Amino acid sequence: MMSTNAISLEGVTKTFRIYKEQFRTIKERALHLGRIPFSEFDAIHDISFDVPEGSMTGILGHNGSGKSTLLKCIAGTLTPTSGEISVRGRMAALLELGAGFHPELTGRENLYLAGSILGLTKLEVESRLSSIVEFAELEDFIDTQMKHYSSGMFARLGFALAANIEPEVLLIDEVLAVGDEAFQLKCLDQIRRFNESGVTMLFVTHDVDLASSICDELIVLDHGRIISQGSPREAAIDYRKSLHARNDSTEPHSTSPTEEVSIVSVSLESEDRPVMTVRSDEPIGINVIATLTKPISDLVVAYAIKTIEGAVVHSSNTKLLNVDLSGVGSELDLTFVFENLPLLEGMYEIDIGAHSLDGSTLYTQANEVKRFTLTNSSVGAGIADLAVRAQLK
């Protein structure tokens, strides 16, 4: 069956004029008539892509790459300077959670107001009210003025409203940056449910792990242009490379004593898909991508899994694992594969390093380059998940 496109962009450009000063009053305008100094810049330039119905596309970009401008153009709050955008279906934009909420009004009053901004009728809000409040876990506060809400409560109510309006096309902008971990997981769950029920989603973020773990396709923006588009894995690598090239990023944070090896990305993979959370009983891979200035005959790559407090849980390297890296050319794509991770539930971190066979030369060292959450249903305290049972005689 031919699938149609829910969102389609063709040659979309948004040009902003940057005035040296903002002349807002008529007097100032008259004084500077015709010669207000300004420069133009394209926040997004000649963007074309299609989002097929029911798919989930992520837009990755660092700060200032134009990803939010792009989303605002699709949502209709900004009008593109040139190009054509078409959206098919009932659209809802989550450009910022809680937009349209007024602090002086109560949560309930705000739901009616924000609901009608999103295009819902009073009856439609009424029928959803209890499920919205339940989702936001704000049963006790719904009749409190929102100025007394915490920022997390604000965001929860915003997401709960958006999650309950049953859109066909949903635009999501950095919404998961707020709220505690439990609520973030709940939001992710809801996003997955949307995905299963065929909602088309456009997801804007700079969190590459999150994006690549939930999206079908990724688009990478840099300075308003698409630099990569395709499967999450490849696009994520391109994104990391672009970050790396910018050199103003802290991710991955590597101190290179020598310049011969530089780590492009470190990610966790399960069945060839990047993941953020790991289950202790599942196979998991630590994937390292690095670039080499020249082939190194005595290269060894090492890893360490540490607890968040810094205790090393496990550590090994390619020498101990009998992998010869001397034949690697300019790009290294290496995965350490684990059958399982018998550790207790918690947060862990990964260090990656590269050194010479005898350990005398350190090529690169990246500490705490990757943090991940491990889930495990076993109980017990400590680090290791040992198979144990209590026996009474």
Added chain:
Amino acid sequence: MIEKQKTSQKSRKSVDNRSIRKIFSYRELLFNLTKTELQLRYKNSVLGFIWSLLNPLLYLVVFSLVFQEILRTSIPMFAIFLLSGLLIWNFFSSSLNSGTGAIIGNASIVKKIWFPREVLPLASVGASAIHFFLQACVLVLALLIFQHEPNWAAISLLPLALLVVIVLASAGAITLSALNVYYRDIQHFLEISLLAWFWLTPIVYNYNLVADRLGSSDWVAMLNPITPVVLAFQKALHNPPAGYLPDVSLWQYFQNLAIVLSVGLILLWGSLRLFHRLDSQLADKI
């Protein structure tokens, strides 16, 4: 309903009845924003909406003192005369005043969510309309207390007069709200203009006072579009003896209102066009 069917950015560029239909489809929002504006005005105040009743009462006391006791106006039942014109003027001027800041005041929503932004200034007009009806209670009360008989036949003019004000206020609020994003001078300029406009409208003095001096060129006084409206209210509710208001048939009053209404509708159409032109840049400039 949220954006139904195919929405194309380019299609929004043409102004026609589509934009009016769009506004109509967001009437629920218009209603809610109006409600919010009223709610916000009285949140955290003990006397609540009584404050908006005190405003015309204060005017009444001050103007009665000045015009009746000091200037010795000849208008009988000055309190009722004043309120007849003042309340409808308040409706008009407060619509423009709050409408001008409607878009800037809601910048946070305008920047983030798309909806027909015309709804914002229209909600200001809506809130002012509700106020007008609340304040009208004071007038009705005054009529009852003074046992003043209105001109029942002329009351039939009032729905039309009210419609004229709504159309004019909407046109003004829509235009000013958009222009104010570009030129913040608008709100200061408006304040002074409304003050001048108030004194140029026969509210605290009677129409014939001016018209008699103008003689044959008394049509000049009718250039003020609010004048026919105020006259209709004064005719209907105050109903002074001959010599104070234009002594023409009710039909003539009706015609004047009809002329202003047609002008108002053209202005409203023009204001929607202008808003549409400026709309695409609003979120950039705000």
